[in-house]
Amino acid sequence: MYEIAPLLDDPIHNLKTIRDLYRWAITEMETADLSYGHGSPDSWEEASFLICRALKLPFEHFEEFQDAALTHNELVRLVHLVDRRVHDKVPTAYLLKEAWLTGHRFYIDERALIPRSYIAELLEEDLAPWIEDPYAVSSVLDLCTGSGCLAILAAGVFPNAAVTGSDLSEDALEVAKINRRDYDLEDALELVRGDLFENLQGCTFDLIISNPPYVTTDSMSRLPSEYRHEPEMALGAGADGMDVVRRLLPEARRHLNDNGIIVVEVGDGLEAVEAAFPGLELTWLSVSGGDDQVFMATKAELDRYFGA
Template identity: 80%
Template sequence: MYEVAPLLDDPIHNLKTIRDLYRWAVTEMENANLSYGHGSPTSTEDASFLICRALKLPFERFDMFLDAALTHNELVRLVHLIDRRVHDKTPTAYLLKEAWLTGHRFYIDERALIPRSYIAELLEEDLAPWVADPESVGSVLDLCTGSGCLAILAKGCFPHAAVTGSDISADALEVAKINRRDYDLDDELELVQGDIYENLQGRKFDVIISNPPYVTTRSMDALPEEYRHEPSLALAAGEDGMDVVERIVSEAADHLTEEGILIVEVGDGLEAVEALFPDLPITWLSVSGGDDQVFLAHAKDLREYFRN
């Protein structure tokens, strides 16, 4: 039984419908000054998503259910979840054990970073125009795969590709295995434990994608409480946020095919990337977060740059 006695006092018992609970939840969230960086950008969307998915309702049709009555057990469970969201600052995705990315559902728990990446937007377009023919892509590597979400999306884009997801965290890979099974990809998605390219020696890929750790030491210290529920290993990347990115880029040429491409997400790291690789020809890709979040480099340019 959930221990929610402090919240299930008389005023809470007066909540009869989903509309009542939703209104109360939004107010509680607003008063708690929560952070909304894990899928829902506002308290209203976070509350509606939490309530709908906890009740196994389609969140895109939330309005249809607003006047539906709640059972006592439903109310107790939902108040418990909202209490954890408000007082523990637990992200909604962890409370529900699910996250959505470009319309795809993924299992998630605190062993892995909550799925979110601008690279997912690029995969929706099959990485066009950088990949001319998705069916010709033979191999894809997702570095720092975490929950496996980008690797799974990549498999959907490139049906004939052998897709590999690599991560240093054994815990994160256990989450990725759940998602791999949920998408019926046990025989089509390889998961490898290793530090960046460790355990991938001698292997080359047509496409390498990565949403690696890129949070600076200073930014880590200032992160909202919600982010502290996520594995620090998936976020922290040293003084300038480039500890992992530098290794990914500097060793990429050895793992790309002749015409291969590397795509890396770096958050607000544009200046740090350009300072680290001042003469490397890179292209900053346009995503919903701006033109400074994700860059692309070609194998031939990487080989020439690191040869010198």
């Protein structure tokens, strides 16, 4: 039983319905210094997501249940969750062990970064026009796979591809294994532990996607509390945020098939990428966060720059 006695002042005792709790949760979130960088843009959506999914209600029918009365156990659990979100600054995805990306549900806990990536938007569009025929893609690598979310999305987009997810963190790969099982991809998705291409010698791919660590040292020191619950190794990447990308790109060309491409997310790191690789011909792709978040390079471009 959750200990919530200190929280249950008279106003909370009077909460009866989902609508009551929803209103109260928004007020609690609005009066707290919360960061909403893990899926919900504001307290309204955060509160609705937390309540809806904690009660296992479908998003599309949430409003139909708002006047439903809560049982005592439901109220106790929900108040406890809101309290942890507001006072401990635990991201809702970790509280619920659930995150959603482009309409897909993923298991998540504090062993891995909460699923979020602009690359998911590009996969929704089959990476067109850069990939002409998704059925012709035979191999995909998701480097720094974390929870495995992008690898799993890629498996759905490229049905004839053998998909590999690689990560240095054994803990993150344990989370990826849960998601692989949930999507029934044990035979279609290989998970490899290694530092970038360390254990992928001799392996080449038509497509490499990667959402690597890219947060600068200065930005790491100023992260909101919510991000402190995530694995630091999945975020921090040195003074300019390029520690991982600086190692990744020179090696990538050896693991791309002819006509292969690599797609990398770097946050707002356009200037840092161009400073690290002056003269490298990159294509910056348009995503909802802007035109400076994700770049693409071809094997031919990488060979020309780094030497075949």
